[in-house]
Amino acid sequence: MTATQRTEPGAPPSAVDAARWPDIAVVPHRPLRARIARQLFRHAVARVPLRVIEPGHGWSGRGTSTDPVMRLVRPDAFYARLGDSGTIGFGEAYMAGDWVTDDLPGVLSAFAAQVRELIPPSLQRLRHAVLSRQPGHHDNTIEGARENIHRHYDLSNDLFTLFLDETMTYSSAIYAGDPATAGESLAEAQRRKIDRLLDAAGVGAGSRLLEIGTGWGELAMRAAARGAQVTTLTISTEQADLATRRIADAGLADRVSVVLQDYREVQGRFDAVISVEMIEAVGANHWDEYFATIDRALVPGGRCGLQAILQDDLTVQATKDTYTWIRKYIFPGGQCASLEAIERTLAAHTTLTIADRYSFNKHYAQTLHRWRSTFEQRAAEVDALGFDETFRRMWSFYLAYSEAGFRTGYLDVQQITLTKP
Numbered sequence: 001m002t003a004t005q006r007t008e009p010g011a012p013p014s015a016v017d018a019a020r021w022p023d024i025a026v027v028p029h030r031p032l033r034a035r036i037a038r039q040l041f042r043h044a045v046a047r048v049p050l051r052v053i054e055p056g057h058g059w060s061g062r063g064t065s066t067d068p069v070m071r072l073v074r075p076d077a078f079y080a081r082l083g084d085s086g087t088i089g090f091g092e093a094y095m096a097g098d099w100v101t102d103d104l105p106g107v108l109s110a111f112a113a114q115v116r117e118l119i120p121p122s123l124q125r126l127r128h129a130v131l132s133r134q135p136g137h138h139d140n141t142i143e144g145a146r147e148n149i150h151r152h153y154d155l156s157n158d159l160f161t162l163f164l165d166e167t168m169t170y171s172s173a174i175y176a177g178d179p180a181t182a183g184e185s186l187a188e189a190q191r192r193k194i195d196r197l198l199d200a201a202g203v204g205a206g207s208r209l210l211e212i213g214t215g216w217g218e219l220a221m222r223a224a225a226r227g228a229q230v231t232t233l234t235i236s237t238e239q240a241d242l243a244t245r246r247i248a249d250a251g252l253a254d255r256v257s258v259v260l261q262d263y264r265e266v267q268g269r270f271d272a273v274i275s276v277e278m279i280e281a282v283g284a285n286h287w288d289e290y291f292a293t294i295d296r297a298l299v300p301g302g303r304c305g306l307q308a309i310l311q312d313d314l315t316v317q318a319t320k321d322t323y324t325w326i327r328k329y330i331f332p333g334g335q336c337a338s339l340e341a342i343e344r345t346l347a348a349h350t351t352l353t354i355a356d357r358y359s360f361n362k363h364y365a366q367t368l369h370r371w372r373s374t375f376e377q378r379a380a381e382v383d384a385l386g387f388d389e390t391f392r393r394m395w396s397f398y399l400a401y402s403e404a405g406f407r408t409g410y411l412d413v414q415q416i417t418l419t420k421p
Contacts (some may be wrong), residue, residue, distance in 0.1 A: 016096065018235035021390050022361050024096045026192030027076075033083030034076070041082060050110040075097045083397035091325035091401070095393045104396060105369070108404035134323045140283035140331040142262045149281065152192040153236035158385055160216070163375040165190060168216035168246070171277040171307060172413045181364035186370050189363075191416075193307075198415040200356065201272040201305035203228050210270040210297050211262045213278035215255075217243030223274075231257050233266060243269060264289055269299045277413075278306040282308050284320045284335045287342075289348040295350035295420060304352065304418040309364075309411055313338040330398045336411070346418070356417040364413045365406040372399035 018025035028402055043287060045052050051063040054072045063069075072078050079100040081089030093099055101107045164170060165186040172191035174196060175182035180188065197219070203209050205227030212221055214234035220243070225232050234240050240260050246257045263278075273294050282290045294304050316338045327334055339357075346352050375382070375395060382392055405411035 005311040006420065007278060016390055017388060020388070021095070023304050024092055024390055025097075027080050027083035028089075030080065030084050034079045034255070035083075037083030037089075038079045039358055040055075041079065044111075044401050045311055048110045049115055050107060054226050056081040056151055058245065068101060068103040068110060070099055070101050070107045072099050076335075088232070088323065088325045089395075091329070091397055094397050095390050097393070104400040105403045105407065108284035108401050109407050111146050112404045113408040114412045133321050134327060136334075138327065140281065140286050140333045142264060144333065145262060145281070148331070149235050150237075151332055152330060153240040156385055157216075157238050157242045159382065159387065162378045162381055162385075164373050168242070169194070169218050170215055172360065173365050173367045175366060176405055179363045182366070186367070189367070190218070191222065191302075194222050194284075195272055197276065197305040197307060197415055198223055198226065199414060201274050201303045203272050203305075207272055208270045210266065210268075210273045210277040212273065212294070213281075214239055214243050214258060216256070217246045217274065219276065220256045220258075221247055221250050226254040227255075228272075229255055231266075231268070231270070233259050233263055234262050235260065248302060263293050265299055266293060268297070270297050270300055271302050273297055273302070274306075276306070278307060279306065279308050280334050280336055281331065282335070284316070284337070285339070287337065287345045291342075291345050292351065294347050294418070298352075298420045299362075302420045303355075304420075306370055306415065306416045306418060308342070308416060309336045309413050311336045311411060313340040316341055326398065326401070329394055338415070342416070352418040352420055354416055355419045358415045359412055360408060360414070361406045361412045364411075368406065372396060372403065375399065 016025040033131075045061040047061050048061060049067045050058045050061045051067055052061045052072065053059045053069060053070045055077075058068075061067075077096065078093045081093045081096075081098065083089070085092070094104075096234055136149060143151065143421050157402075160168065160170065167187050167190045169190040172193065173186055174193040175189045176184060176192070179189075203223050203226060207223075207226075207228040208219075209223050209230045210227045211223070211230060211232035214220065214232040214236075217232070220230045220232040224247075232243070234243070240258050244253075244258045247253055247258065275294070279287070279290060299302065311403065316336065320335060343354065346354070376392075379392055382395075389393075402411070406413065
């Protein structure tokens with residue numbers, strides 16, 4: 001039984017823990033904005049392959065009987081939230097149960113596929129006048145980054161264990177062939193991803209490897225099994241604890257050092273640097289420090305294997321300062337880069353150049369699909385860890401939101417090989 005199925009549609013917002021979820025428990029009261037949001041939303045859904053069912057109004061949208069259905073349970077609350085804070089309100093309305101669906105990735109994909117055309121250009125220019133800017137305390141300074149990482153990665157190792165595979169790898173896998181029909185396990189696909197990145201960075205016996213972003217230790221262990229000497233950095237205390245234990249249990253403690261340290265504080269020189277989906281937590285205003293650190297850490301002729309979630313450059317420029325649902329609830333201070341932004345930063349602040357790129361966004365869509373399916377199937381175990389219904393709806397929305405981004409091409413993921421002269 002999934003988290004969506006277990007939710008009582010129409011459960012009143014008063015049932016939400018107001019102390020934990022203050023912006024979910026209270027419906028904003030901004031009538032003019034709500035009326036404008038209603039008009040804009042109905043204009044938007046008339047352009048997407050989706051059916052929206054609203055009590056008293058039948059259904060709208062240009063969807064057919066085979067397209068996803070979005071049901072507005074409390075339309076007034078939905079439009080009030082949407083008018084108050086845009087996409088943040090859209091996600092909060094789902095968390096509150098103001099709208100429901102049996103196909104969350106499908107609904108979100110319908111919007112993501114046409115996201116640039118849904119709002120009239122004249123209103124898009126008012127983005128910064130209407131939407132909030134990212135809070136200053138989310139800036140990824142050394143201290144700020146620790147707090148931002150703590151809010152996501154230190155939630156609970158047990159929570160991540162529930163939906164990740166045995167490798168405890170929290171980034172996109174690479175499947176053999178078409179990811180939608182791949183019959184292999186997620187663990188096999190994750191190990192293929194790791195091995196490809198290690199190969200790209202030239203990691204082998206005797207290599208001195210720096211990993212920026214430990215995760216739960218799988219990459220460090222596979223590198224050590226090749227004979228590399230690994231220094232792996234994390235600022236998540238929960239990850240450091242479990243990674244250290246996993247490495248020790250694998251008999252690799254003599255080859256891997258788990259260091260609780262910000263990447264900017266790293267010392268020493270290395271033959272290779274690997275960083276998997278870490279740049280998203282750096283923040284646009286710190287990309288220069290991130291790549292300069294990699295450049296400084298590499299010996300001449302060294303190589304870096306970077307796995308990064310990417311957006312197009314126009315989206316990065318338009319949204320880099322905007323407070324979004326994903327930044328408010330999932331990744332405070334987060335920011336996806338564009339390939340162009342990476343190239344500009346490398347040219348301005350490093351001696352590094354791009355030697356190779358490999359794109360595999362459909363593989364991430366499948367990875368996220370498997371994570372979300374497992375997470376929702378284990379809803380009772382999530383409850384037992386102390387996470388409430390609102391959290392489960394939030395987490396399902398986050399995983400489906402991300403899946404939709406990769407499914408439609410709004411997001412990409414690439415392994416990028418950097419070389420130092």
